[in-house]
Amino acid sequence: MNFRAWYAVHKWTSLVSTLFLLLLCLTGLPLIFSHEINHALGHSVEAPALTPGFNGRADVDAIVADASARRPTDVPQFLVAEADEPDLLYVRLAERVDSPGLTAFYTYDARTGHFLSEYPLGQGFMDLMLRLHTDLYLDLPGTLFLGFMGLLLAASIVSGIAVYGPYMKKLAFGTVRRQRVSRLKWLDQHNLLGIVTLVWLLVVGVTGTINALNRPIFGQWQATELKALAAPYRHLPPVTGEVSAAAALAAAQRAQPDMSLSFMAFPGNDFSTPQHFMAFMQGDTDVTSKLLKIVMIDARTGAVAATGEMPWYVSGLMLSQPLHFGDYGGLALKLLWTGLDLLSIWVLWSGLVLWWKRRHVSAEQKLATLRARETAQA
Numbered sequence: 001m002n003f004r005a006w007y008a009v010h011k012w013t014s015l016v017s018t019l020f021l022l023l024l025c026l027t028g029l030p031l032i033f034s035h036e037i038n039h040a041l042g043h044s045v046e047a048p049a050l051t052p053g054f055n056g057r058a059d060v061d062a063i064v065a066d067a068s069a070r071r072p073t074d075v076p077q078f079l080v081a082e083a084d085e086p087d088l089l090y091v092r093l094a095e096r097v098d099s100p101g102l103t104a105f106y107t108y109d110a111r112t113g114h115f116l117s118e119y120p121l122g123q124g125f126m127d128l129m130l131r132l133h134t135d136l137y138l139d140l141p142g143t144l145f146l147g148f149m150g151l152l153l154a155a156s157i158v159s160g161i162a163v164y165g166p167y168m169k170k171l172a173f174g175t176v177r178r179q180r181v182s183r184l185k186w187l188d189q190h191n192l193l194g195i196v197t198l199v200w201l202l203v204v205g206v207t208g209t210i211n212a213l214n215r216p217i218f219g220q221w222q223a224t225e226l227k228a229l230a231a232p233y234r235h236l237p238p239v240t241g242e243v244s245a246a247a248a249l250a251a252a253q254r255a256q257p258d259m260s261l262s263f264m265a266f267p268g269n270d271f272s273t274p275q276h277f278m279a280f281m282q283g284d285t286d287v288t289s290k291l292l293k294i295v296m297i298d299a300r301t302g303a304v305a306a307t308g309e310m311p312w313y314v315s316g317l318m319l320s321q322p323l324h325f326g327d328y329g330g331l332a333l334k335l336l337w338t339g340l341d342l343l344s345i346w347v348l349w350s351g352l353v354l355w356w357k358r359r360h361v362s363a364e365q366k367l368a369t370l371r372a373r374e375t376a377q378a
Contacts, residue, residue, distance in 0.1 A: 010159035017152035047087035058113030060246035067091040147212025207320040230273040238274035247302035252279035
């Protein structure tokens, strides 16, 4: 592609996506610290201190029963745990076991079984930021649209390198021509900070696009691998009546003794089969906690029916989610993500300023600038 073509790609991909990318950067700032903010707001809790030496574990069935009693018209969908909070257990409930939405999310002390808190669903500042960042309150169409903005960001970055790379060879790295016209100063700042944030913007843009495909990716898994696991039991009726989540969890832990629970789907859920619990087991590091192994447990007998691993495309999605928000390296990485996010906001804003200033440049000046850049490129 020649210079004019690269310039056109950079101009239009940037103009189309910049306002949405600014929104994503602004809403992404509090989401980087979602755990800390939720804790400060009282929406998440830490496991309370107990008597030294206490190492008991609560009856999981009792926890599920307590959650069900709090919402007698709903049913449990998932048990959820986190690798860095082994003493907490979460119960997710919904109107139906296969409902795509949820009605309650309860936190329990996994050692004593005590109820600790209920997360406020669909309300509050963090919910607003999350919905704006993930789907603009437009559900799946909004998610896919923002994923497409991530692709435009990648195209804008690549074309920006092609446009400004040869041109910047004439200037020392970091040069900002403050003595020249205002537009050149903005251009130099835009180019400099664009280079500084280039790799990070590509990372968050690509991982954001992958995250936007969350539903289609899991839909593919459900239609292929999960369907194949359930095929031998298709002739059996769905399990009914009381089932033991405690027995299923114990069987999963025996099958994967070096791993802990990430989440477990109840029978009839879209992540399980009508006859089985499906436990997703995680490792104990930031990376292995995202590389899940599957244990399928017969809900009637508590016996392990099958084991397996999530396919590569689901593992890629699971790895991209914490990388997108800088959730791999503790506070230091979150602070780095925050600094790069702020710089990216400036890059996006300066790009809009350059476009606005360029609108008032005469056609002769634009042509002369283009010829100068093409000469520099040659």
